[in-house]
Amino acid sequence: MQDVPSLILGTVFWILRIVGVVVLMDGIYKLTIARKDGEADEMNRAIVRCTIAAIFITLPSILQALHLVV
Secondary structure (H helix, E strand, C coil), X not given: CCHXXXXXXXXXXXXXXXXXXXXXXXXXXXXXXXXHHCCHHXXXXXXXXXXXXXXXXXXXXXXXXXXXXX
């Protein structure tokens, strides 16, 4: 029974990384389309999406490195 919290946390981290990868791919796609069209507002939104995706992907590793989660 002691492994249940770590199993739940591992699953949440896995889902967070998958969502981060999907958002990153979408952000890169939207960034290339916005650069092609020359739309500055869309490029800003795409960069924000890429930044959020990077946070989603790296957050579990950062929390583990800081020993905030096991």
